[in-house]
Amino acid sequence: MPVAIAIRNLSKAYPGRFELRTLLRRPPRQPPVRALDDVSFDVNEGEIFGLIGPNGAGKTTLTKIVATLVQPTTGTVTVKGFDSVGESAALRKLIGLAAAEERSFYWRLTLEQNLMFFARLYSIPKRKAEARIAESLAQLDLEQSSRKRFGELSTGNKQRMAIARALLNNPPILLLDEPTRSLDPLAAARMRSFIGSLASGDPPVTILLTSHNLNEIEELCQRIAIISHGRIRELGTPDRIRTLHKARERVRLVLEGISLERAVNVLAPALADVEVVKDGPRTLVTFSREVGDDRLDRGLRAILANGTRVVSCDTERASLLEVLEAYEREEKLRNNREA
């Protein structure tokens, strides 16, 4: 699949602050702050690629470098072959950025006036711009508010406007920063469906999505990268990443035709640490196991040998949140050891 965004050995260090009171010290500046450290990955055309990590991990810096707003210290970013430093103007024509920042619009102008201003900066002819603005506002359920001042919109609608603006020049690549942060659950679901439709449209839009909403990332993204302290810790499909750091999983069996006491007695020789509760006519059994061990096998054999019917068997997989937490714990341990 062709690569839309290629990131190679990208590092970014922000210079330390210059302070007058430290002028007599050598060096007078505070040490540089390393925001990104040797980051490399590709985003394929038509892919929704998720970037997750805690606050301060480097997600925003990475997005801004791709958007040409910040220059890297070392390494390169190319978007459809255009370099983010040397060919920034050409690259910007290919990219739409929807940040979660409400202040990025003119609050006293109407939605139409705001979008028309940005359309003019993209040199979109007036008629085409009007049609595009109407289409974008309709796609994002904002057409009723088109003559309202931006300042009069709800927070959620302000966020939709950021996406409407990002779509103005029909960019083949979208950078979305927490696109559903301020939306109610229903609107968030509609937005996710809209984002999905962009990626599967013709031509498909490539999307680099940063979010703290891990369910959203799991639902939308084909691949994700976990970034922490400026480094990519893991990269792959959500399924693969979930299994990397979770050695244990929770198993939940729903049984029929067995009493609570009988279930405890049957399972006790086969499994330790089992929780058994009654739920109406059914009995619920839950226990933890190492992924791939024989506890599930032993438990099922014991139950079936008793002639009991197994209604369902679910395993509760690790969430991306747990994976993120695992990386943070590792990082803290490493820092403590180094300290």
Added chain:
Amino acid sequence: MKRILALFDRMRAFVIRDFQLAVSYRLAFFLRVLTILIVVTIAYYVSRIFMGSAELFANWRDPLAAWITGLAVLNYFMTNFSSLANAIRSEQLQGTLESVLMTPISVPGLIVASSALDFLQATLFSLLYLVFGAVFFGVTYQGSYLLAFLILILTTMVFASLGILSASFAMVFKKADPVAILLGTGTAVFSGVFFPPQLLPATMQKISKILPATYGLTAIRGVLIDNHGLHETRGPIITLFIFLAVLLPLSLWIFSRAVRRAKREGSLIQY
């Protein structure tokens, strides 16, 4: 050519945006016009005190004409200077800089385009000083309006160079440029807007000689009040060209360094 047309397109976008924003504050515009009328009226009555006693000083035969040309030109210079200097800063403070820079506009293009309406407004307000003086208080202007306009453009370019220097400072240090403050007050006090610089002590007169506004004002007043031609105004004009020859390349060089530094440090979009 294509780039110039694109710049005009973007200037148009900013002029329309700023006009729409200005229309949302209609009262401010009318208050500004009223303020100019009040200032010109006060200048007229104060000038009656000095009528005939300021003839010793060049351009000050009619103090009212000297004041309103001085105020008109000062307004023009300072608006143009500060609008260039504040272009990036005001977008930073509004929070819109990032979204504007995501479009295919360059940083120099943004500064020029976002100052366009300020230039137009400054032209209108400066003309109002002159028009109110002529219509309500009988001030007459002589000489070549074209020559006066060309000197105004020349001095404006010198101030624009200083504005670019100030913009570079604001971009890197995120603070109002102290040079801008000194230039503003220095121009008002020492360049002869309100009184002839010859009245200042000898040491302070030297300050007036290093301010480009002094030369711009002397030349424009010479043309409009004393009917001077190109020959009589060549001294200030040559001095203004020297200012421009030094300041324009210097300011553009410093500006390009400031943009590069701000992008490298990631500070362009911070405030």
